[in-house]
Every structure is written in C-alpha cells, then in structure tokens.
Amino acid sequence: MEQIENLKELINQGDVDTAIEQLNQLLLDTSVENEKDILYYLRGNAYRKKGDWKQALDNYQYAIDLNPDSPAVQARKMAIDILNFYHKDMYNQ
Incomplete structure (x- = not known):
C-alpha cells in the first residue's frame, strides 16, 4: 500500500500531526481491515x-x-524499557 510508505515518510520527517490525522482517517476505512495492525x-x-x-x-497494543x-511487539517492549529507565514515576500518575 503506497499510503503506508507515505505515512512512514511523514513520520520520519517529523510531520507526525499530519501522519496521525491521515492514520485516524485510514483506520475508519473498512477497506483496510487487513492492514489495521500496520x-x-x-x-x-x-x-x-x-x-x-x-x-x-x-496503539502498539491495538x-x-x-x-x-x-x-509493534518489539516497539512496545522498547518503549516500556525506555519508560522504565527514564520515567520511573510515570506509572504512579
């Protein structure tokens, strides 16, 4: 799916708000059921x-x-490792 490559590029370039907006729209589209995990x-x-x-x-959990x-399995594990290292108090909010 070409859109996925475009979204990856937006995220890599730091245009995350645009990427999130487009992803939100795509996730509402029933024709992308097979790619929702991506x-x-x-x-x-x-x-x-x-x-x-x-x-x-x-989102990784979804x-x-x-x-x-x-x-997302590896990404979620990495994110949790980072949070455990840097933000020990974040879980107490």
Whole structure:
C-alpha cells in the first residue's frame, strides 16, 4: 500500500500531526481491515515521536491484539524499557 510508505515518510520527517490525522482517517476505512495492525503500529510510532508515550503504547497494543507477530511487539517492549529507565514515576500518575 503506497499510503503506508507515505505515512512512514511523514513520520520520519517529523510531520507526525499530519501522519496521525491521515492514520485516524485510514483506520475508519473498512477497506483496510487487513492492514489495521500496520496502521496502529505506525500511529504508535508517530505518538512516540511526539513524546506521547501513553498513546504510543495503546496503539502498539491495538496492533499486537490484531497481529501477535506485528513489529509493534518489539516497539512496545522498547518503549516500556525506555519508560522504565527514564520515567520511573510515570506509572504512579
């Protein structure tokens, strides 16, 4: 899907708000059912880049729920490791 490559590029370039907006629209589209795990994974990446760790973890979890072999598994683990290292008090909010 060419849109996925475009979204990856937006995220890599730091245009995460545009990427999130487009991902939100795509996730409402029933014709992309087979790729929803990838879309959630990308949205998780976009939120992570924004520094919104909760949204990132939630989106990674949605991707994992849809596809247990998703790259979100590794991304979520990495995000949790980072949070455990840098934000020990974040879990106490």
